[in-house]
Amino acid sequence: MPKTGFALLLPTLLLTLGAADPKPELLVFGAASLTESLQELGKAYEATTGQRVIFSFGASSDLARQIQAGAPADVFFSADTAKMEALEKAGLVRAGDRREFLSNSLVVVVASNSKFRLTTAEDLVNVPRIALADPASVPSGIYAKRWLSGLGLWEKLEPKVVPTLDVRSALAPVENGAIPAAIVYRTDAAIAKSARIAFAVENGPEILYSVAPLAGSKNSKAAGEFVLFLSGPRGRAEFVRRGFTVRGAQ
Amino acid sequence: MPADDLSILLLTLRAAAIATLLILPPGILAAWHLARRRGAGRTLIETILSLPLVLPPTAVGLLLLEALRRSGPLGRLLDRAGIEILFTWKAVVLATAVMSFPLLVRPARTAFEEIDPRLLAMGRSLGSGPSSVFRRVALPLAWRGILVGTLLAFSRALGEFGATIMIAGSIPGRTQTMALAIFQRTQIGQDASAMRLVGVTVVIAFAAVWTTEILMRRRTQKAAA
Amino acid sequence: MIELDVALPLPQFHLRVAATLEADTVAVLGPSGSGKTSLLETIAGLRPKASGRIALGGEVVMDTARGVFLPPERRRVGYVPQDSCLFPHLDVRGNVCFGMARGARAGIFDEAVAILEIAPLLDRFPATLSGGERQRVALARAIATEPRLLLLDEPLAAVDPLLKGKILPYLLRVRDGLEIPFLYVTHNAGEARAAAREALVLREGTVMFAGAPDEALRSMSLVDPEARFDNILSGLLGKPRGIRETGSLLVGEAIFAVPAEETARPGAGAVFSVAPEDVLVSTRPLEGISARNVHSGKVISCEASGATAWIRITAGGLEWTARLTRSAAQELGLVPGREVWIAVKTHAFRRLR
Numbered sequence: 001m002p003k004t005g006f007a008l009l010l011p012t013l014l015l016t017l018g019a020a021d022p023k024p025e026l027l028v029f030g031a032a033s034l035t036e037s038l039q040e041l042g043k044a045y046e047a048t049t050g051q052r053v054i055f056s057f058g059a060s061s062d063l064a065r066q067i068q069a070g071a072p073a074d075v076f077f078s079a080d081t082a083k084m085e086a087l088e089k090a091g092l093v094r095a096g097d098r099r100e101f102l103s104n105s106l107v108v109v110v111a112s113n114s115k116f117r118l119t120t121a122e123d124l125v126n127v128p129r130i131a132l133a134d135p136a137s138v139p140s141g142i143y144a145k146r147w148l149s150g151l152g153l154w155e156k157l158e159p160k161v162v163p164t165l166d167v168r169s170a171l172a173p174v175e176n177g178a179i180p181a182a183i184v185y186r187t188d189a190a191i192a193k194s195a196r197i198a199f200a201v202e203n204g205p206e207i208l209y210s211v212a213p214l215a216g217s218k219n220s221k222a223a224g225e226f227v228l229f230l231s232g233p234r235g236r237a238e239f240v241r242r243g244f245t246v247r248g249a250q
Numbered sequence: 251m252p253a254d255d256l257s258i259l260l261l262t263l264r265a266a267a268i269a270t271l272l273i274l275p276p277g278i279l280a281a282w283h284l285a286r287r288r289g290a291g292r293t294l295i296e297t298i299l300s301l302p303l304v305l306p307p308t309a310v311g312l313l314l315l316e317a318l319r320r321s322g323p324l325g326r327l328l329d330r331a332g333i334e335i336l337f338t339w340k341a342v343v344l345a346t347a348v349m350s351f352p353l354l355v356r357p358a359r360t361a362f363e364e365i366d367p368r369l370l371a372m373g374r375s376l377g378s379g380p381s382s383v384f385r386r387v388a389l390p391l392a393w394r395g396i397l398v399g400t401l402l403a404f405s406r407a408l409g410e411f412g413a414t415i416m417i418a419g420s421i422p423g424r425t426q427t428m429a430l431a432i433f434q435r436t437q438i439g440q441d442a443s444a445m446r447l448v449g450v451t452v453v454i455a456f457a458a459v460w461t462t463e464i465l466m467r468r469r470t471q472k473a474a475a
Numbered sequence: 476m477i478e479l480d481v482a483l484p485l486p487q488f489h490l491r492v493a494a495t496l497e498a499d500t501v502a503v504l505g506p507s508g509s510g511k512t513s514l515l516e517t518i519a520g521l522r523p524k525a526s527g528r529i530a531l532g533g534e535v536v537m538d539t540a541r542g543v544f545l546p547p548e549r550r551r552v553g554y555v556p557q558d559s560c561l562f563p564h565l566d567v568r569g570n571v572c573f574g575m576a577r578g579a580r581a582g583i584f585d586e587a588v589a590i591l592e593i594a595p596l597l598d599r600f601p602a603t604l605s606g607g608e609r610q611r612v613a614l615a616r617a618i619a620t621e622p623r624l625l626l627l628d629e630p631l632a633a634v635d636p637l638l639k640g641k642i643l644p645y646l647l648r649v650r651d652g653l654e655i656p657f658l659y660v661t662h663n664a665g666e667a668r669a670a671a672r673e674a675l676v677l678r679e680g681t682v683m684f685a686g687a688p689d690e691a692l693r694s695m696s697l698v699d700p701e702a703r704f705d706n707i708l709s710g711l712l713g714k715p716r717g718i719r720e721t722g723s724l725l726v727g728e729a730i731f732a733v734p735a736e737e738t739a740r741p742g743a744g745a746v747f748s749v750a751p752e753d754v755l756v757s758t759r760p761l762e763g764i765s766a767r768n769v770h771s772g773k774v775i776s777c778e779a780s781g782a783t784a785w786i787r788i789t790a791g792g793l794e795w796t797a798r799l800t801r802s803a804a805q806e807l808g809l810v811p812g813r814e815v816w817i818a819v820k821t822h823a824f825r826r827l828r
Contacts, residue, residue, distance in 0.1 A: 368558075
């Protein structure tokens with residue numbers, strides 16, 4: 001009799017314990033804006049090398065914090081260089097293998113059916129709320145703040161800002177109509193289904209991504225090779241296709 | 251169910267099951283001793299054990315993160331031993347175990363307290379030592395309360411969010427549980443796929459609570475008899 | 476032999492018992508709340524706050540002055556508490572087997588089951604048993620541990636009037652069949668007299684009397700307002716008399732008319748109990764009375780306790796206790812030595828066994 005209850009638990013246990021332990025996959029921490037392109041490249045890489053690659057996407061600041069705390073990632077792809085430098089200072093990055101070749105730009109998006117007519121930064125004053133990734137830490141938010149500060153608009157707009165976890169979670173509320181406008185990357189706007197670009201930011205701050213294998217990687221050979229793959233012709237082609245700007249010769 | 255959802259479900263069930271199994275022995279022992287002891291020490295221990303129930307889960311997460319941080323004393327020890335916890339599936343298990351612990355202990359303790367102490371004394375007088383009385387008298391008499399606690403702990407483990415995201419992150423395929431996946435999908439506007447996961451959790455929660463209720467009712471009926 | 480010199484603080488008073496009990500059957504008497512149960516639990520080792528010394532058959536199980544305090548599981552004492560305390564999660568078989576050691580004497584289980592007549596109950600759970608059945612199971616469970624001493628706390632008469640006295644015959648079988656000595660808490664001085672060879676009377680934790688059960692009765696009536704003084708008659712069944720509506724019981728030289736039973740076999744042993752209220756006392760020869768049992772005798776003693784007078788009388792070669800109102804006893808002038816007649820109705824004889 002008393003066993004019936006625990007017997008309910010047992011099959012669940014066996015079922016779940018049976019699931020195998022993580023295979024030696026390559027774990028890549030990537031900025032949220034890289035989601036689609038990196039997933040595509042991960043598949044391509046696995047197809048050619050047989051090395052499985054899995055990703056954790058989020059705000060570069062969150063990912064950097066996790067790496068600092070000891071997260072077992074093999075490669076870090078940050079949306080800015082500051083996070084990478086901080087990790088490098090902490091000795092967590094294989095500095096020699098660090099690559100910086102990817103750039104992006106900011107855009108202001110509104111819902112596809114939005115009534116707001118926004119063409120310049122000044123027009124944002126008329127919008128009740130603006131979503132952007134947390135300007136205190138997340139790269140896209142920091143870039144946006146830098147842009148608006150340069151125009152002297154930040155103080156006026158700051159009360160309207162709804163900070164979000166990462167750039168993709170700034171885009172989502174615009175798409176479902178919760179927030180009328182957001183500042184995101186051009187590449188994010190490109191994948192949006194029900195949001196459109198109101199205007200592109202011109203003369204905005206320089207945006208530079210940074211990718212490097214991590215010092216703590218247990219799979220450091222594959223980590224280094226994957227970084228080379230990303231910065232190589234196949235990687236660059238994919239990023240360009242997604243709307244990123246690729247810098248310098250190969 | 252899409253393969254992604256299935257793997258999230260399995261990962262969640264597995265972490266919750268391991269966490270529940272891990273806390274069963276210490277939880278039952280803690281409940282037993284709390285039920286048997288009196289005095290100020292007991293209240294203190296009880297309060298400490300209940301903290302995860304009342305603290306914000308993120309606070310518990312941060313405390314765990316600080317404790318296990320590579321630069322911290324415990325983190326350094328683990329690092330030297332080559333044990334990785336933070337941001338691995340072990341961190342999910344740890345976070346859910348800590349958060350679920352009080353939910354197991356409370357009903358189990360009540361069940362132990364409800365046992366007539368004279369039955370335990372009787373067991374001793376009939377020649378059984380303390381541990382044997384615990385096994386042959388206390389456990390069988392308290393099993394329903396322990397089971398209720400186990401199910402509560404398991405349910406909590408399935409849904410834990412705050413502490414998990416602090417120390418395990420939300421790495422798809424590794425540490426992303428149902429609760430984390432629902433949050434993450436909503437954040438990036440994939441409400442429909444998040445809703446699919448919500449449906450799965452509703453089914454699981456329903457089953458767990460239903461089982462608990464049935465067992466509770468049988469328990470009260472038995473008490474009335 | 477039980478050597479006791481124990482102290483135990485209780486909420487109302489301190490239990491202090493110093494006594495050496497030689498007999499194999501000791502009745503512990505005294506009013507409710509006099510510390511009887513606490514004394515049994517102290518001997519069983521269930522009272523950690525107890526101090527002093529206890530030796531059972533020469534083996535010291537507790538001597539706090541020397542730091543000796545055997546845990547209950549090592550005292551080899553069979554305790555049968557007032558409310559039986561059967562394990563609700565085990566059936567009767569499981570309960571009886573609970574305390575059987577791995578190397579238990581072969582047949583002890585069957586013996587316990589047979590003596591207490593619980594074979595039909597083995598697969599039932601305690602919740603479905605009557606009070607008397609539970610008591611028998613608890614006794615069987617204690618016996619199965621092969622204890623060197625049985626401690627039996629009689630269920631309160633107030634809880635279950637029918638149960639009172641029913642356990643006694645089984646106890647006698649255990650004592651005589653298995654030769655396990657026992658300490659027996661009871662409110663029934665009559666039973667104590669029938670079963671015990673030594674008595675201990677407690678009041679507020681102290682020993683009022685220790686010695687022969689007959690003598691204990693005197694203190695009993697003084698200290699225990701709830702005390703029962705049932706007359707216990709143990710004898711042989713005789714041939715039915717008259718038109719078979721009456722049976723007969725032979726006790727020593729005397730013959731008593733008892734209720735006839737279909738199953739009664741002449742020559743079989745039987746134990747009957749007669750309540751002291753059912754014993755009529757007259758100072759003149761009784762004639763023209765419906766009661767079938769009339770015997771002449773002498774008053775031994777007369778104890779008044781509140782409105783009640785307890786009269787002890789020898790009649791028909793037996794010692795009887797009658798319960799009268801105090802005023803009736805005074806009017807009749809029942810003083811020791813006075814010649815009296817007693818009358819007991821046939822149906823006042825209640826068969827115990």
